[in-house]
Amino acid sequence: MNKAIPNIKAVFKREFFAYFNSPVAYVIVVIFLLATMGFAFLFGDFLRTNNASLTQSFFFWHPWIYIVIAPAVGMRLWSEEQRLGTLELLITMPISPWHAIIGKYLAAAVVWFVALCLTGTIVGTVFYLGDPDPGPIITGYIASYCYALACLAVTSAASAFTRNQVVCFIVSVALCLLLTLIGYPPVVDSILKSLPTWGEGLVKAIAYTSFMDHFYDMTKGIISIRDLVYFASVITIGLIITDQAIRSKRA
Amino acid sequence: MINVQNLRKEFGSKVAVNGVTFSVEKGQVLGCLGPNGAGKSTTMRMITGYFRPTSGSISIGGVDMLTDPETAKRSIGYLPENAPLYSDMTVASFLGFCAELRGLTGTAKSKAIDRVLELCFLESVRNQSVDTLSKGYKHRTCFAQSIIHDPDVLILDEPTDGLDPNQKHEVRGLIKRMGQNKAIIFSTHILEEVEAACSRAIIIDRGKVVADGTPDELKKLVPGVNTLDAVFRAITKTEG
């Protein structure tokens, strides 16, 4: 146990610098910034909404952006390791596979943190143009980051199953999209309308497992322990599946 | 140091390793021979804790690999087949990463890096990206990684693969010298290497150990022939 922190740190450091040693991280961060700004200004009526609350115009688009971009960041985590054969090297080091799983996941998470911090300019604009309530902005950022982390956990799990990054990317996007849509209010409402009343409980229960359901609650300015626990569980489950997939490769 | 009992590995219905038993003591170099697909790499992957055996036991310096892998792996240095490397790193940063995972930090780490760079003749490519190295240099970089913590046990899967004759000679010499105070297993398809570096050799065929002895003993196994090469072919000739 005393070895855990240095081991995780070593793996984290390698993985984090690997992101910035290749153009991938820069490309993704730039596209993410352009996408968040673009959506907010073009489609979000960002400048015309009177309440300069960011939640509608800015954070609204984040889940949809993450569905595509988080898998692009996470797809290399374990796929690359298998393609290069370095998984064998990593696993035969005197560390627990968990140190590697957590270290790598943290590296991807910090890349996102950096990207999200860079969107701070938009927050600056809001403060400059109006006198917004900082509450929803802070909770919006927390919600947005939780969403990104959940998508990354899904991608980490998918990447452990395949050595092919493209396959991992497509599977992760599909899974993230699914986990988003089953809780997306317009989708849920239309299903509820077309179903007889007995189906309502079931649909609501399924919607509850969606990232979206919990994201909406949080962007409204309320951070509940329930939603945080939800995202923490998604991440934990994603990493446990990662561990199981790596184990099965070696069995 | 290395004690392997009745090791067996199945992939689905295919039996890759079928009841392999041997042990290697400190000061011994064990050569591992066998045709392609015999199960040499699979055996090594089990000993190093990468594959989980279907059955059997592995102990490294008295520590059981299956129940306490983290401790057992500490005393092993391993060069996997095909020498995998992180392509986005430089030679020195790759070795630094491996040293950190081995628990080396600060000056101990930089000393270890310098030592293996010199031992493996890699000083000239110290800051070169692994991606742009030639095959032989890649192989030596991965070899350097396996000895960075000066382990008691060395498992080398085809350590001379892809090296030029000079480097082959150097690596053989290095293995022989290190073998004086380590337990080493290495696999190879070059039979003269066995005579040059090993104190003992086993021949694995279709998952089973079919011969075990010093190179001289092996040569006498089959009557009428007197080279290791001829013995190898006589023993592992496929039926039918």
Ligand SMILES: Nc1ncnc2c1ncn2[C@@H]1O[C@H](COP(=O)(O)OP(=O)(O)OP(=O)(O)O)[C@@H](O)[C@H]1O
């Ligand atoms: N992950 C795997 N899944 C299924 N079969 C495998 C796997 N790894 C190895 N095998 C099979 O196990 C057998 C032994 O392979 P192994 O790599 O151990 O041979 P080897 O003795 O190292 O051969 P070579 O001299 O070519 O390196 C082969 O038939 C191979 O196809």
Ligand SMILES: [Mg+2]
């Ligand atoms: Mg092999």
